[in-house]
Amino acid sequence: MLTVKNAVAAIEFYRAAFGAAEEERATAPTGHVVSQMAIDGLRFFLVDENPEAFNLSPRSLGGTSVRLNLIVEDPDATTAAALRAGASEIFPVSDQPYGFRQGRVADPDGHHWLIGKPLAR
């Protein structure tokens, strides 16, 4: 569950960058939105920031402690789509010594995504 400044506003990024689809949306009695998203069937949630419940976005915290590790067919194309959709590059896609072609981006809310695939052996 990824805390973002505004869940509804964030959906468009995940759609454009990763082909994510919104599966369900719920609004808590407090007005905070929880959006159930999926990338190729892999489920995650976008949740409105709510400091009283300790739910802070990376922008508010000044960083993140979690990296999401996305395995895709074409890391270069997915990374390019993410950058076009508003992500920023942390490191570029390249062949890594640990056996992946992989890069890393920060999405507009500051969540970090590794985007890669295993290198052919």
Next chain:
Amino acid sequence: MLTVKNAVAAIEFYRAAFGAAEEERATAPTGHVVSQMAIDGLRFFLVDENPEAFNLSPRSLGGTSVRLNLIVEDPDATTAAALRAGASEIFPVSDQPYGFRQGRVADPDGHHWLIGKPLAR
């Protein structure tokens, strides 16, 4: 991938709290450890803090932007095990209006885990 102060030291908590098993361990040329863990086949990684690579633990950031949502057979028992292993309670396990029996803990490194199961209908 969860950034922690010390991956090797953190493993014991995840083992005791959630029955996690270490599947593999790698050490980067920088000396930073990446431990591949699994809970009932669900894979995650513990990674040593490395501020130069933007990998900060929740303790260093003063919070976290991500909640891990763990669905278990017995949320009360799993939560009790987590608290015994060193987690702290964020909210206690109870029947929630959104259809889950669920509670929330912070692990010793400050990562937040929702622990619950769907309520019988």
